[in-house]
Amino acid sequence: MRNLCCTFLLCSAFVAVSQAQTTLALHLPANVSAGEALVVSSSGTGSRTFYLIGPGHVAKRRFLAGDSIQISPDETAIAGSYQAIACNGQECAATDFYVTPNRGAELVFLVHPSRVPVGKLDAISAVTVVMDRFHNLALQPEGVTFRAITRETAVSSPPQTTRNGVAWTRLNSGLEDGTVQIDASLGQLSERRVVQQVSAEPCKLHASAEHKGGRIVLQTDPVRDCRGNAVPDGTIVTFTKLDKLGTTTVDAPIKKGVARTEMGFAGPATISVASGVVAGNETYMGGSR
Amino acid sequence: MRLFANAAAILLGFGLWAPKTAVVSSLPAPSSLPRVDFIVSRGPRDMEELTRQKIVHDYAEAWQTLALGLEQNRAELLNGYFTGFAKQEFGQTIAEQGGIGIHRHYVDHGHRLQALFYSPDGGVMQLQDDTEYEVQVFDGARLLHVGKVSVRFLVLMTPAADRWMVRLMQSVPAT
Numbered sequence: 001m002r003n004l005c006c007t008f009l010l011c012s013a014f015v016a017v018s019q020a021q022t023t024l025a026l027h028l029p030a031n032v033s034a035g036e037a038l039v040v041s042s043s044g045t046g047s048r049t050f051y052l053i054g055p056g057h058v059a060k061r062r063f064l065a066g067d068s069i070q071i072s073p074d075e076t077a078i079a080g081s082y083q084a085i086a087c088n089g090q091e092c093a094a095t096d097f098y099v100t101p102n103r104g105a106e107l108v109f110l111v112h113p114s115r116v117p118v119g120k121l122d123a124i125s126a127v128t129v130v131m132d133r134f135h136n137l138a139l140q141p142e143g144v145t146f147r148a149i150t151r152e153t154a155v156s157s158p159p160q161t162t163r164n165g166v167a168w169t170r171l172n173s174g175l176e177d178g179t180v181q182i183d184a185s186l187g188q189l190s191e192r193r194v195v196q197q198v199s200a201e202p203c204k205l206h207a208s209a210e211h212k213g214g215r216i217v218l219q220t221d222p223v224r225d226c227r228g229n230a231v232p233d234g235t236i237v238t239f240t241k242l243d244k245l246g247t248t249t250v251d252a253p254i255k256k257g258v259a260r261t262e263m264g265f266a267g268p269a270t271i272s273v274a275s276g277v278v279a280g281n282e283t284y285m286g287g288s289r
Numbered sequence: 290m291r292l293f294a295n296a297a298a299i300l301l302g303f304g305l306w307a308p309k310t311a312v313v314s315s316l317p318a319p320s321s322l323p324r325v326d327f328i329v330s331r332g333p334r335d336m337e338e339l340t341r342q343k344i345v346h347d348y349a350e351a352w353q354t355l356a357l358g359l360e361q362n363r364a365e366l367l368n369g370y371f372t373g374f375a376k377q378e379f380g381q382t383i384a385e386q387g388g389i390g391i392h393r394h395y396v397d398h399g400h401r402l403q404a405l406f407y408s409p410d411g412g413v414m415q416l417q418d419d420t421e422y423e424v425q426v427f428d429g430a431r432l433l434h435v436g437k438v439s440v441r442f443l444v445l446m447t448p449a450a451d452r453w454m455v456r457l458m459q460s461v462p463a464t
């Protein structure tokens with residue numbers, strides 16, 4: 001008898017709890033699109049509290065059981081797992097649902113570097129992250145086209161299909177200095193970045209020297225790379241003088257295409273010029289001033 | 290009466306009566322980072338061992354600060370390892386739940402990371418994190434919900450001056 005009573009009480013309590021869970025239960029779809037309004041239905045009677053717990057939003061409001069609960073588009077903007085929780089004074093019941101991202105509506109476009117030497121293979125990295133209008137990663141595969149446009153040419157890639165919202169490519173730099181515009185486009189969406197193509201290392205670096213009073217004036221010819229592009233102003237050219245006093249070095253930036261400097265003269269000297277890894281000519285200055 | 294007490298004791302023993310209040314456990318020590326295993330990298334850029342170690346460390350730090358931020362409703366904790374959309378969204382969540390007295394306690398059971406994409410210039414990394422954790426949702430001191438979750442996250446991380454920052458973290462349905 002005692003066992004029977006115990007079993008009965010156990011079952012009664014279990015049923016009561018189960019009923020509470022059942023009457024608190026909220027009815028909503030398992031999957032919802034980001035930014036979609038929802039109407040959550042409830043059952044039972046009495047005053048309850050509704051909680052919405054999401055990755056980018058948390059809300060709490062009172063409602064009457066039996067009424068429907070409105071979830072606005074703003075509340076489901078962020079994709080991910082959500083929990084809808086309904087509580088009465090004693091119990092709570094939770095329902096999970098997932099908010100899926102929408103199709104791509106925004107491109108995050110990363111291009112690197114911003115300056116690149118001409119004539120280099122795979123020198124430019126272009127990465128696009130496709131996001132929906134709520135800044136969720138757009139997970140459906142979509143075709144992104146990359147385009148490189150210079151003064152003379154325009155080259156398009158075949159559409160690159162996004163994987164997990166990311167598409168990427170590598171581009172060679174052109175043969176002439178100047179800007180290259182890199183575009184990424186997805187349907188009507190387009191993002192643009194500009195990369196400055198600069199000349200490569202100087203080629204055939206040549207400097208001349210002349211006496212001027214008690215000094216030597218050193219000046220390079222116009223400094224160009226091997227394709228004839230002017231090496232950018234600011235590039236450092238190093239002049240080195242070796243005489244009886246030892247070695248003297250002067251770094252001079254290129255200005256208006258040439259590098260220029262002056263050094264003291266203390267007798268016969270050998271003067272060399274270099275820029276980066278490129279060595280230029282050697283000049284011998286001998287005799288009197 | 291005694292029978293009822295016995296039944297109640299049995300019910301409690303079976304966990305059918307969830308406690309209505311719970312004490313939030315003490316804060317984890319700074320050294321108790323969640324476990325992060327890095328299992329594979331898919332390029333296109335090769336990943337240096339040092340980078341891999343740094344990603345594992347910084348991602349664990351990011352999760353620890355996120356869990357603390359959601360537990361203590363302190364959005365400023367996100368500053369260390371979150372940036373961009375992730376910082377904005379989690380910061381908003383923390384502000385909202387703090388405003389209505391809600392907080393969450395996470396018990397982290399570890400992360401399995403795969404690098405799905407590491408850009409050629411090293412400027413962005415996309416990771417897939419298969420993780421398990423337990424989350425407890427509180428309204429004030431009242432425990433509303435306890436859930437054990439297995440979830441997959443897609444994560445974008447970008448390098449900052451001395452660390453990798455989480456720029457986007459989005460859960461996806463596991464396939």
